[in-house]
Amino acid sequence: MIRLKIDNKEISADERMTVLEAARREGISIPTLCHSDALEHYTSCMVCLVKDIRSGKYIPSCSARVQEGMDIDTGSIDVKDLRRRSVELLLSEHRADCEAPCRNVCPAGYNIPLLNRLLSEGSIEKAEAVSAGQKGPEGLWCFNCPGYCENACKRKKIDLPVSIKNLQIFVHTRNNPLTEDLQTPALKPEKRKRRFTSITGKTTDNELKEWLKESADNSQRYSTITNHEYAAEEASSCMHCDCRAASDCRLRDLANEFALKNPSGKLVNGEAVKKINRNTNLIFENAKCIKCGLCIRACEDSTEEPALCFLNRGFVTILSEPLTNGFEDVLKNKTKECIEICPTGALAWFKTDPADEIDS
Numbered sequence: 351m352i353r354l355k356i357d358n359k360e361i362s363a364d365e366r367m368t369v370l371e372a373a374r375r376e377g378i379s380i381p382t383l384c385h386s387d388a389l390e391h392y393t394s395c396m397v398c399l400v401k402d403i404r405s406g407k408y409i410p411s412c413s414a415r416v417q418e419g420m421d422i423d424t425g426s427i428d429v430k431d432l433r434r435r436s437v438e439l440l441l442s443e444h445r446a447d448c449e450a451p452c453r454n455v456c457p458a459g460y461n462i463p464l465l466n467r468l469l470s471e472g473s474i475e476k477a478e479a480v481s482a483g484q485k486g487p488e489g490l491w492c493f494n495c496p497g498y499c500e501n502a503c504k505r506k507k508i509d510l511p512v513s514i515k516n517l518q519i520f521v522h523t524r525n526n527p528l529t530e531d532l533q534t535p536a537l538k539p540e541k542r543k544r545r546f547t548s549i550t551g552k553t554t555d556n557e558l559k560e561w562l563k564e565s566a567d568n569s570q571r572y573s574t575i576t577n578h579e580y581a582a583e584e585a586s587s588c589m590h591c592d593c594r595a596a597s598d599c600r601l602r603d604l605a606n607e608f609a610l611k612n613p614s615g616k617l618v619n620g621e622a623v624k625k626i627n628r629n630t631n632l633i634f635e636n637a638k639c640i641k642c643g644l645c646i647r648a649c650e651d652s653t654e655e656p657a658l659c660f661l662n663r664g665f666v667t668i669l670s671e672p673l674t675n676g677f678e679d680v681l682k683n684k685t686k687e688c689i690e691i692c693p694t695g696a697l698a699w700f701k702t703d704p705a706d707e708i709d710s
Contacts, residue, residue: 351363351364351365352364352365352416352417352418353418353419354372354416354417354418354419354420354421354422355420355421355422356369356372356373356376356378356422356424357378357422357423357424357425359376361376363375363416364416365415365416366415367415367416368391368411368412368413368414368415368416369400369409369411369414369415369416369420369422370382370385370398370411370412372416373400373411373422373424378424380398380400380411380424381397381398381433381604381607382395382397382398382412382600383395383397383440383600383601383604383640383642383693384397384412384640384642384643384644384693385398385412386644386647386648386691388648389644389647389648390647391412391413392413392643392647393410393412393413394641394642394643395436395440395640395642396410396432396433396436397433397436397437397604398410398411398412398433399411399429399432399433399436400414400422400423400424400429401422401423401426401428401429402420402421402422402423403421403422403423404419404420404421408429408432411424430608433604433608434608434610437601437604437605437608437610438610438613440601440640441548441601441605441610441612441613442613442615442616442617443616443617443618443619443665444548444601444616444637444638444640444694445550445551445616445618445622445637445638446548446550446593446635446637446638446694446695447547447548447549447550447591447592447593448545448546448547448548448592448593448596448599448602449547449592449593449596450462450463450504450590450591450592451502451503451504451591452499452500452502452503452512452514453499453592454502454547455498455499455501455502456491456498456499457491457495457498458484458486458491459484460484460491460492460499460518461480461484462499462514462518463588463590463591463592464480464702465477465480465481465517465518465521465585466512466514466517466585466588466590467585467588467590467701467702468480468702469517469521469581469582469585469586470566470582470585470586470588471582471701471702472578472582473702474521474524474578474581476702477521478521478524481518481521481522485522490518490519490522492515492518492519492522493519495515497514497515499514499515500512500513500514500515504558504561504589504591505565505587505588505589507558508558508562510571512584512585512587512588513571513572513573513574513575513584516573516574516575516584517575517581517584517585519575520575520576520581521581545602545606546602546605546606546610546611546612547612548602548605548612549612550591550616550622550637551615551616553622554621556621557621557622560621560622560623560624561589561590561591561624562589563624563626564588564589564590564624564626564633565586565587565588565589566583566586566587570583571583571584571587572584593638593694593695594633594695594698594699595692595694595695595698596695599693599694599695600693600694601640601693601694602694617665619665619666619668620636620666620668622635622636622637623635623636623637625671625677626677626700627677627678627680627681627685627700628678628700629678629682630678630681630682630685631685631699631700631701632681632685632689632697632698632699632700633697633698633699633700634658634669634677634696634697635695635696635698636668636669636670636696638694638695638696639668639669639694639696640693640694640696641660641667641668641669642693643660644691644692644693645657645658645669645681645688645691645692645697646658646659646660646669648684648687648688648691649681649684649688652683652684654683655679655680655681655682655683655684656671656672656674656675656679656680657672657680657681657684658670658671658680658681658688659671659672661673669696
């Protein structure tokens with residue numbers, strides 16, 4: 351055992367422990383993005399930086415081993431500032447919308463993308479549960495709304511916006527008679543406390559085509575929704591430009607913690623691409639990937655199937671399937687593990703996971 355100090359607290363630790371492990375054992379919180387207790391340490395994100403006061407050096411706590419006489423500072427202003435800068439660098443090339451534009455402009459903040467996913471999958475009961483959970487005492491806001499959501503819909507850039515308003519009203523009124531909601535103007539909902547929101551930025555024509563990968567091919571469009579079939583068809587035209595991990599993203603949580611704003615300019619190292627494996631229900635979006643390598647390391651011991659890997663070097667490094675395989679070949683048995691270990695929404699279930707609870 352060796353002796354060291356963390357935040358002026360003298361502790362003893364096994365020489366095989368990292369600074370992060372020693373700190374967490376003492377109840378001291380240090381943020382991480384590229385770290386997993388189940389995997390070998392690999393320094394990538396630099397969000398876990400701490401300062402060794404003895405040497406004056408800033409070190410990554412996830413991989414630095416404890417040493418005799420260390421005097422570690424985990425919470426000073428300069429340490430937090432460096433962590434903040436690390437997150438800012440990650441955000442500078444994070445070309446992703448945390449929330450879909452339709453939800454961002456909705457006065458009530460309805461989870462429009464989730465409702466559309468459920469309708470397109472035929473899960474009408476789950477869609478109703480989402481709708482019921484979102485409707486406040488003032489009733490459904492959509493009845494008296496001019497349709498801000500449809501004006502912001504990205505599908506509008508290609509052909510027609512999704513009939514969001516009528517989809518919401520159809521789900522709401524399926525088991526509710528049209529009475530007071532139509533007669534009484536809805537009260538404006540209280541202003542919601544907004545979380546950090548990353549925005550994709552300017553998209554190319556090729557990138558818009560990538561968004562279309564999540565829409566049904568040659569789907570019939572309906573402006574008036576009168577039955578389940580029409581609802582499913584129209585909902586399937588949604589391009590799902592939100593992030594599936596919007597409520598469970600460690601990068602977004604840190605951006606909130608550091609009160610960061612979305613960078614005005616994004617580093618474009620390559621066009622945004624969506625890869626979908628419909629056999630395993632997996633979708634990979636490279637523009638949301640922070641290249642932490644967790645999914646790669648999680649599959650290092652796998653010899654039965656191809657896994658994701660790094661391609662290229664430097665700023666143009668990307669995660670991809672091996673050059674000799676297609677995306678439908680990878681992660682056949684480790685899909686769930688890789689989705690769960692991903693700190694952002696880069697790897698996610700293409701369709702809603704049947705085991706998930708619906709969170710409105």
